[in-house]
Amino acid sequence: MTDIIEAYLKKVLNQKEQVEIRRSEIAELFDCVPSQINYVINTRFTIQKGYLVESKRGGGGYIRIIKVQVLDESDMLNTMIEVIGNSIFERDAKSVVQKLYDDKIISKREAKLMIVAMDKSLYTGDRVTDNRVRANLLRSMLANLRYEEPNNRKAD
Amino acid sequence: MTDIIEAYLKKVLNQKEQVEIRRSEIAELFDCVPSQINYVINTRFTIQKGYLVESKRGGGGYIRIIKVQVLDESDMLNTMIEVIGNSIFERDAKSVVQKLYDDKIISKREAKLMIVAMDKSLYTGDRVTDNRVRANLLRSMLANLRYEEPNNRKAD
């Protein structure tokens, strides 16, 4: 069943850059429970496989799958994400950003944006919490740099 | 329905600086309850998205939506820093970043970096703390942009 739904979605994505579905409709179409759709998406449309997923709940809700291009620097970024782990000092975080800039993975403006966001003074004041939140932020930002969206995609 | 009404109002605002409506008329036009109009305005025409709303009750009452005019980039950044204040929700923070992107003050990559950094899931889990830290981060990042040379983007 997962394979069938995956194939269906990929067929659509072969024609278009993105596909937008209503979860319950697809579930009905393939006669399965709605959460099956989440399973398909979580296992087959991951960022590693080159897909980005957005969704909205409530009236007019949807799930949108977008094909993205995984960039060359992805491997290096993954390595850095691992190095960051779940806690990082301000000093080390700034070094990571500096390295990205030195390696020309990010622009100067991007580097400065990221560096100011690593500053201790912005956080809670609790060292353990702060290092953890900082790591979360930095990892998320790096993860975001791994891919590029098609530029004709519908704005949200 | 919300999306349809939003699109309608934005279309009018594309031609003019402001739009003035009679709540009951628009509700009738789209066949919805009047308070739906308030919902659209409260969620789609916020100050974070660059709109001001004025209204009057009673005979001849109206709702007026005004596009906020800012002079230049630095002015816009200062305005947004004020709007952020010392606490901001994820949703509103993302609106602010989106607005800066729409106005071409930041690039798409910069916008994405900032938007992922606003995500609730990265913080402590305590709402009050998180909104405060998020505001600190966003204000710092915007303040930083004031002193940078404008980015030289090609085509995003």
Next chain:
DNA sequence: TTATTATTAGTCAAAAATAGTCAAACTAAT
């Protein structure tokens, strides 16, 4: 001028309409 009524818009919370999570049960592959 003051009080009353009519005409608007605003607020808030309940209900409805979505999607997400998680773990137990099931199935297939080794």
Next chain:
DNA sequence: ATTAGTTTGACTATTTTTGACTAATAATAA
């Protein structure tokens, strides 16, 4: 037999829609 992958459904979270009630202003009557 064991393990990994899949299916299912109960429960949760988010967003929109709806309507009863409230508040403000204008128009009218006293």
